[in-house]
Amino acid sequence: MNKTEHLSKRQLQALQTRENLLNAGRIIFLEKGFQKATMTQINELAKTGYGTAYLYFRNKDELFTALMENIMKKMYEVADRPFQPQTKQEAYAQIKEQTRLFLQLALEEKEMMQAINEATGVSEIVREKWNQIRLRFITAITKDITQVQQSGLARKKVNTVLIAKGWFYMNEQLMWDLVLNAITDDINDIAETITDLYTGGLYK
Amino acid sequence: MNKTEHLSKRQLQALQTRENLLNAGRIIFLEKGFQKATMTQINELAKTGYGTAYLYFRNKDELFTALMENIMKKMYEVADRPFQPQTKQEAYAQIKEQTRLFLQLALEEKEMMQAINEATGVSEIVREKWNQIRLRFITAITKDITQVQQSGLARKKVNTVLIAKGWFYMNEQLMWDLVLNAITDDINDIAETITDLYTGGLYK
Amino acid sequence: MNKTEHLSKRQLQALQTRENLLNAGRIIFLEKGFQKATMTQINELAKTGYGTAYLYFRNKDELFTALMENIMKKMYEVADRPFQPQTKQEAYAQIKEQTRLFLQLALEEKEMMQAINEATGVSEIVREKWNQIRLRFITAITKDITQVQQSGLARKKVNTVLIAKGWFYMNEQLMWDLVLNAITDDINDIAETITDLYTGGLYK
Amino acid sequence: MNKTEHLSKRQLQALQTRENLLNAGRIIFLEKGFQKATMTQINELAKTGYGTAYLYFRNKDELFTALMENIMKKMYEVADRPFQPQTKQEAYAQIKEQTRLFLQLALEEKEMMQAINEATGVSEIVREKWNQIRLRFITAITKDITQVQQSGLARKKVNTVLIAKGWFYMNEQLMWDLVLNAITDDINDIAETITDLYTGGLYK
DNA sequence: TATGAATGAGCATTCATTCAT
DNA sequence: TATGAATGAATGCTCATTCAT
Known part of the structure; x- marks a missing residue:
C-alpha cells in the first residue's frame, strides 16, 4: 500500500506535468x-524543462493532436448519434439536429478549429487525425443512409458512400466557412437549408 | 521604328524567358x-540566372499561381456554362454535365491539381487564388439557382448562396478525393449520384 | 548474522544487476x-530503471570501458609474455608469436574492437583506457629490447622506447586494419612479415 | 573585354569571400x-552572412577539409619524393630524409594537425580525407620497396604492401605522438632511429 | 539499492529573396 | 533584361545525467 501510494504520487505528478504542457500548448x-x-514557448509557459514536452509527446504535431482529442471525442459523439427515424419528418429533424450540433460544436471551439484548419494544411499527422474524424462521420452517415433505404424512407441510390461523403463535405466546408468567418449565417438556418436540400432535393 | 523593332525583339526575348520559366516551373x-x-531548381532548369525569375514573378507563390492560370481559365469556362433549362430534365442533364466536366478537368490535370491541393494548405497566395475559383463557381451556381427558382422549376429556398456553396463544396471535395486517389469511382457515376441528390433529394 | 546474510543477499542482487547491465551494454x-x-536502450534491455546504470557506472563511457576490461586483461597477458630468448631464432619465434596472439585476440573480439576503435575517436575516457593498453605493450617491449641488447642479441640502439613505440604502432595499426576489414591477410603472414622486418630489417 | 572585366570583378569578389571564410575557419x-x-562563429569572423559559407562549402566538414588541402599537397610532395638509391647508404639517407620531412611538416602545422587528429575521430569526411593521405604514402612506399627489391638492395619479402603499411604506420603514429606532445624527441633522432630499424632490423 | 520523471544544452542548414553589377 | 553572389531568419529534438522519492 505504501508502495502504491508512492507510485501514485509520482504518477500524479507526471499527470500534472502533462496537463500543464497541454494547457500551455x-x-x-x-x-x-x-x-x-x-x-520552446510551450515549455516556458508550462514552466517545464526544454526536453520535458518530448517525454509526453513525440513531437510538436502530436502535442497538437493531443489537444484535438477533446474535440474529436465530442465530434465522435455527434457522428455517432442514434438515428432511427420512423418517418421522413423524424429523419429530417434528426439530420438537421446532427448538422446543427456539428456546427455548434465547431463554433464553440472556434479558435481551436481555426488552428486545426491551419495545421491540417501543414502537418501530415494533423491531417491524418482530421481525416479520422471525417471517416467517422462518413461511416456513420453511410450506415444511416443504408438504414433509411432499407426502411423504405429513402430512394435506393446506388452508391451510399458517395452520398455520405458528399453530404458530409457539404457540412464540413460550411463549418470551415463559419469557423474562418467566411459566412456569418445562423447555424440554425444553415442546418435547415442544407438539410432541406439533402432530404428533399432542390427541385420540385 | 528601329527602336520599336529593337524593343520588340527584347520583348520577344523576355516573353521567351518567361515561357521557359513557366515550363521549368x-x-x-x-x-x-x-x-x-x-x-534554384527552376532557374537551373530554365537556364536563367538565379535572380531572373524574380523579374517575372514576385515570388515562388506567384510563379505557381501563374501556372494555375490555364486551369483556372478552363475552370471558369465550366463554371460559366450557360444554364437555361426549360424542364427539370434539362436542368438535371446540364447540372450533371457541369459536374462531370469539372471532375474531368481536374482529372486531366491530376498532377497539377495535386500540387495545388498541397500548395493551398501552405501558401496564402495560392489559397486565395483557389478561393477565386470557388467564388466563381459559387457565384455562377447562385445565379443558376435563382434562375430556376424564378422560372418555377425549383423550390423557393431562402438562402441560395448557402445552397450554392453546399453544392459546390460537395463537388469540390469529391474532386479532391478523386485527385488524391481517395476514391476511384467513375466520374460519370459520381456526377450522376450527386446530381440526383442535389436535384431530387435523398428522400421520397 | 541475519543482518550479514541480508546484506549478502543484497550484494548478490547488486552484482547481478551490474552483470545484467554489462550484458545489455x-x-x-x-x-x-x-x-x-x-x-536508455541499455537500461531497457537490462530491465533496470533509467537511473540504475548510474549507480554502477559513472557514465556511458565508463560502462563501455568496463566492457573493455576483459579484453584488456587478455591484452595484458599478451603484452606481458615472458621473453628470454637465447638466440636470434628464439627471439624471432617469440616475437612473431606475440604479434600473432595480439592480432588473433583482436580478431576474436572483432566487433568489440570495432566499437573500441569508434569510441576511441569520440570519448576521452575510452581513449585514455586504450592508451593504457598501448603503454603496457610499449613498456613491455622496451624491457624486452633492453634485455636483448644486454644479452648481445640486438644492436645497441640509442632510444629503445622509440623503437618499442614504432614496433607497437606497426602492430596496432595493422590490427585496426584487420579489425576494420581494411586488410584481409592471414594473421600468420602478417606476423611473419613484420617480425621479419623488425628483427632483420628490410635491407641486406 | 568589358564583360570579362565585369565577370572578373565578381569572380574576384567571390574568391575573396571564399578566402575570408577559409581564414576565419x-x-x-x-x-x-x-x-x-x-x-556561426566562422561566418561572424569572416563577416559574411550566415548562409554564405554554404555557398562555398557543402558543410562544416568540407570547410575543414578545404583547410587540409594545403597540408595534403605538402604531404603528397613528401610522399612522392623521387627514390632511386644506388646503394644501401643512399637508400638509408633518402628514407631517413623522407621521414624527417614528414615529421617536420607535421610539426610546422602542429595546431592544424592537432585539429585534424581530433576531427578524424569525429567526422567521416575528414577521416576519409586523411585516409587518402595514408593511401598516397603507402602506395609510394610500396613502389619504393618493389624497386629496391628489384635492384637487389632489399630482401625479397613476400608482401610489400604489408611492409609499406607497417612502415608508414610507424611513421604516422610517432608523428601523432609528436603533434600531441606525447613525445618530445628531436625529429632527427626519431627519423634516424626508425630508419635504422626499418633498413637494418633490430637484430645483428 | 532502485526508480523514472525531469532536465536543458547545443547548432547545422535551407532557400526565398535582394541588389550591385 | 539579366546575372549570381550574398543574405539571414528561424527551431526542433536528443539523450546523458540528476535527484527526489
Whole structure:
C-alpha cells in the first residue's frame, strides 16, 4: 500500500506535468497558430524543462493532436448519434439536429478549429487525425443512409458512400466557412437549408 | 521604328524567358510538389540566372499561381456554362454535365491539381487564388439557382448562396478525393449520384 | 548474522544487476556502435530503471570501458609474455608469436574492437583506457629490447622506447586494419612479415 | 573585354569571400577544435552572412577539409619524393630524409594537425580525407620497396604492401605522438632511429 | 539499492529573396 | 533584361545525467 501510494504520487505528478504542457500548448497554439508556435514557448509557459514536452509527446504535431482529442471525442459523439427515424419528418429533424450540433460544436471551439484548419494544411499527422474524424462521420452517415433505404424512407441510390461523403463535405466546408468567418449565417438556418436540400432535393 | 523593332525583339526575348520559366516551373512543381520545389531548381532548369525569375514573378507563390492560370481559365469556362433549362430534365442533364466536366478537368490535370491541393494548405497566395475559383463557381451556381427558382422549376429556398456553396463544396471535395486517389469511382457515376441528390433529394 | 546474510543477499542482487547491465551494454554497443548506443536502450534491455546504470557506472563511457576490461586483461597477458630468448631464432619465434596472439585476440573480439576503435575517436575516457593498453605493450617491449641488447642479441640502439613505440604502432595499426576489414591477410603472414622486418630489417 | 572585366570583378569578389571564410575557419578551428567550432562563429569572423559559407562549402566538414588541402599537397610532395638509391647508404639517407620531412611538416602545422587528429575521430569526411593521405604514402612506399627489391638492395619479402603499411604506420603514429606532445624527441633522432630499424632490423 | 520523471544544452542548414553589377 | 553572389531568419529534438522519492 505504501508502495502504491508512492507510485501514485509520482504518477500524479507526471499527470500534472502533462496537463500543464497541454494547457500551455493550447494557449500558445491558439495565440500563435500551429506553425508559429514553438516548443520552446510551450515549455516556458508550462514552466517545464526544454526536453520535458518530448517525454509526453513525440513531437510538436502530436502535442497538437493531443489537444484535438477533446474535440474529436465530442465530434465522435455527434457522428455517432442514434438515428432511427420512423418517418421522413423524424429523419429530417434528426439530420438537421446532427448538422446543427456539428456546427455548434465547431463554433464553440472556434479558435481551436481555426488552428486545426491551419495545421491540417501543414502537418501530415494533423491531417491524418482530421481525416479520422471525417471517416467517422462518413461511416456513420453511410450506415444511416443504408438504414433509411432499407426502411423504405429513402430512394435506393446506388452508391451510399458517395452520398455520405458528399453530404458530409457539404457540412464540413460550411463549418470551415463559419469557423474562418467566411459566412456569418445562423447555424440554425444553415442546418435547415442544407438539410432541406439533402432530404428533399432542390427541385420540385 | 528601329527602336520599336529593337524593343520588340527584347520583348520577344523576355516573353521567351518567361515561357521557359513557366515550363521549368511546371516540371519542377509537378515532380517535387510545391514545398520541395526550389527557385534554384527552376532557374537551373530554365537556364536563367538565379535572380531572373524574380523579374517575372514576385515570388515562388506567384510563379505557381501563374501556372494555375490555364486551369483556372478552363475552370471558369465550366463554371460559366450557360444554364437555361426549360424542364427539370434539362436542368438535371446540364447540372450533371457541369459536374462531370469539372471532375474531368481536374482529372486531366491530376498532377497539377495535386500540387495545388498541397500548395493551398501552405501558401496564402495560392489559397486565395483557389478561393477565386470557388467564388466563381459559387457565384455562377447562385445565379443558376435563382434562375430556376424564378422560372418555377425549383423550390423557393431562402438562402441560395448557402445552397450554392453546399453544392459546390460537395463537388469540390469529391474532386479532391478523386485527385488524391481517395476514391476511384467513375466520374460519370459520381456526377450522376450527386446530381440526383442535389436535384431530387435523398428522400421520397 | 541475519543482518550479514541480508546484506549478502543484497550484494548478490547488486552484482547481478551490474552483470545484467554489462550484458545489455555489450549487446547494444556491438549492435549500434558507441555513439548511437543510448543509456536508455541499455537500461531497457537490462530491465533496470533509467537511473540504475548510474549507480554502477559513472557514465556511458565508463560502462563501455568496463566492457573493455576483459579484453584488456587478455591484452595484458599478451603484452606481458615472458621473453628470454637465447638466440636470434628464439627471439624471432617469440616475437612473431606475440604479434600473432595480439592480432588473433583482436580478431576474436572483432566487433568489440570495432566499437573500441569508434569510441576511441569520440570519448576521452575510452581513449585514455586504450592508451593504457598501448603503454603496457610499449613498456613491455622496451624491457624486452633492453634485455636483448644486454644479452648481445640486438644492436645497441640509442632510444629503445622509440623503437618499442614504432614496433607497437606497426602492430596496432595493422590490427585496426584487420579489425576494420581494411586488410584481409592471414594473421600468420602478417606476423611473419613484420617480425621479419623488425628483427632483420628490410635491407641486406 | 568589358564583360570579362565585369565577370572578373565578381569572380574576384567571390574568391575573396571564399578566402575570408577559409581564414576565419582556420582561426576558429585551431582555437576551438573541430567539434566546438561553429559555422556561426566562422561566418561572424569572416563577416559574411550566415548562409554564405554554404555557398562555398557543402558543410562544416568540407570547410575543414578545404583547410587540409594545403597540408595534403605538402604531404603528397613528401610522399612522392623521387627514390632511386644506388646503394644501401643512399637508400638509408633518402628514407631517413623522407621521414624527417614528414615529421617536420607535421610539426610546422602542429595546431592544424592537432585539429585534424581530433576531427578524424569525429567526422567521416575528414577521416576519409586523411585516409587518402595514408593511401598516397603507402602506395609510394610500396613502389619504393618493389624497386629496391628489384635492384637487389632489399630482401625479397613476400608482401610489400604489408611492409609499406607497417612502415608508414610507424611513421604516422610517432608523428601523432609528436603533434600531441606525447613525445618530445628531436625529429632527427626519431627519423634516424626508425630508419635504422626499418633498413637494418633490430637484430645483428 | 532502485526508480523514472525531469532536465536543458547545443547548432547545422535551407532557400526565398535582394541588389550591385 | 539579366546575372549570381550574398543574405539571414528561424527551431526542433536528443539523450546523458540528476535527484527526489
